Amino acid sequence: MPGSGTALNMDQLALAKPETPVRSSEIRQNRENYIRAGDRARAGPDPYFVGRESEIAMFLQALELTAANNGNGSAGKDETLLVQGPPGAGKTALLEECAALAAQRPDCAVVRVLPEELGSARGLIEAIDRAVGVPAPTRLGRALHERGWQVGPVGVPPSPARPESMAALMKTHEGAWKDRVILLLVDEAQNIPSNASQARAVISYLHGACRKARILLACCGLGNTQDKLAELGVSRLARERLTTLQPLAVEQAEESLRRVFSTCGVAGAAGERQRWLKTLASLSLGWPQHLRAIAAVALEHLAARRMNVSDGSLDAVAQAAREARERYYDQRLSGVALWRPAYREIAEALRRAEAPHLRLDRIAEIARTHLARWNEPLHTFIANSLRAGVLGAENSRYSIPIPSFADHLLRP
Ligand SMILES: Nc1ncnc2c1ncn2[C@@H]1O[C@H](COP(=O)(O)OP(=O)(O)OP(=O)(O)O)[C@@H](O)[C@H]1O
Numbered sequence: 001m002p003g004s005g006t007a008l009n010m011d012q013l014a015l016a017k018p019e020t021p022v023r024s025s026e027i028r029q030n031r032e033n034y035i036r037a038g039d040r041a042r043a044g045p046d047p048y049f050v051g052r053e054s055e056i057a058m059f060l061q062a063l064e065l066t067a068a069n070n071g072n073g074s075a076g077k078d079e080t081l082l083v084q085g086p087p088g089a090g091k092t093a094l095l096e097e098c099a100a101l102a103a104q105r106p107d108c109a110v111v112r113v114l115p116e117e118l119g120s121a122r123g124l125i126e127a128i129d130r131a132v133g134v135p136a137p138t139r140l141g142r143a144l145h146e147r148g149w150q151v152g153p154v155g156v157p158p159s160p161a162r163p164e165s166m167a168a169l170m171k172t173h174e175g176a177w178k179d180r181v182i183l184l185l186v187d188e189a190q191n192i193p194s195n196a197s198q199a200r201a202v203i204s205y206l207h208g209a210c211r212k213a214r215i216l217l218a219c220c221g222l223g224n225t226q227d228k229l230a231e232l233g234v235s236r237l238a239r240e241r242l243t244t245l246q247p248l249a250v251e252q253a254e255e256s257l258r259r260v261f262s263t264c265g266v267a268g269a270a271g272e273r274q275r276w277l278k279t280l281a282s283l284s285l286g287w288p289q290h291l292r293a294i295a296a297v298a299l300e301h302l303a304a305r306r307m308n309v310s311d312g313s314l315d316a317v318a319q320a321a322r323e324a325r326e327r328y329y330d331q332r333l334s335g336v337a338l339w340r341p342a343y344r345e346i347a348e349a350l351r352r353a354e355a356p357h358l359r360l361d362r363i364a365e366i367a368r369t370h371l372a373r374w375n376e377p378l379h380t381f382i383a384n385s386l387r388a389g390v391l392g393a394e395n396s397r398y399s400i401p402i403p404s405f406a407d408h409l410l411r412p
């Protein structure tokens with residue numbers, strides 16, 4: 001854990017999450033915002049975010065190490081961080097939480113880049129320049145310089161007019177960024193283009209070769225993102241820089257719901273409210289996406305009943321929550337419906353194996369007949385299954401990671 005004066009710690013994090021209700025005039029607005037926000041994380045920190053302490057500690061430690069880089073390159077090797085997980089595990093929410101913490105450091109520039117922007121050194125450099133606040137004339141000067149024009153008074157460093165490598169190109173910019181710690185956030189990092197001519201050079205530079213600039217590359221993506229980074233030259237991420245998100249503990253889900261109830265004005269006897277919280281938290285199975293959807297179902301139900309749990313029907317809400325879960329699974333399967341028989345077999349194999357994972361060769365064996373029928377290669381099956389959230393991957397072992405999805409697949 002970081003220890004310097006500028007570092008954030010878990011106490012500050014806790015302080016940033018008040019549990020007490022906000023002013024009553026905001027309660028209605030909170031409720032409407034919560035329901036409207038849906039079940040995908042938005043930009044910015046989420047007041048209902050809970051847990052993920054170890055992942056946040058991992059992030060803060062990596063940020064500290066990046067900040068401590070004194071330019072001799074000694075800290076360069078660990079400056080890539082990856083959070084993997086299936087859809088709805090809370091990757092974006094975690095990344096946003098980390099961004100908000102980093103933004104509290106006065107020396108930190110948070111730069112959000114789309115995965116495809118990592119396919120071009122120039123696009124990435126411009127994005128960093130904008131975030132760091134390099135003045136436009138200098139940006140123009142650099143652009144001209146890189147195209148071979150000789151320009152004088154715009155702060156262009158004396159480097160080759162046509163740099164031949166990514167590192168050389170970046171070197172002409174690193175100097176202007178040196179006072180800042182740059183947090184480069186890449187969501188959906190499984191989509192970094194592997195065929196773009198510069199992607200490999202960009203990633204290698206960010207991961208290991210950057211010496212002067214203090215850049216932390218924080219990626220999140222589906223279970224095949226590590227393979228994508230490996231394809232791009234990140235051969236092995238340090239163990240303490242890679243994590244796969246698991247469901248929240250049910251108590252953490254309950255804590256998040258308690259905040260929702262509190263800020264959205266849910267009333268009623270304390271004991272009854274507690275019963276609602278416990279039941280809804282356990283229906284979420286700790287899965288962030290379910291949690292969000294179930295809380296919205298409850299709020300909508302209660303909104304028509306003076307927001308009072310004593311006027312509502314927990315049974316009706318629980319039933320609606322189960323139906324929402326099933327609808328969600330059907331939606332996830334809609335793009336991969338052809339493979340449903342294969343998924344069923346995988347779910348059965350997982351159940352029989354009494355292990356939470358199957359190895360790739362076993363998945364391949366199960367999928368083979370189904371794939372032959374549709375003439376699809378295994379890697380397409382795997383990529384589509386990860387994207388749909390039916391499969392999850394961790395260290396080349398495959399599972400059905402979203403709680404109760406396997407039950408759904410096994411239902412007749
Ligand atoms: N730790 C958490 N505490 C409370 N709510 C969370 C937490 N993590 C995520 N959520 C909520 O769960 C929902 C799903 O999270 P998020 O959008 O981050 O998932 P994701 O893994 O990025 O999914 P996708 O792969 O589909 O982009 C969001 O509404 C988010 O606000």
Ligand SMILES: [Mg+2]
Nearest residue numbers: 091092093187
């Ligand atoms: Mg996301």
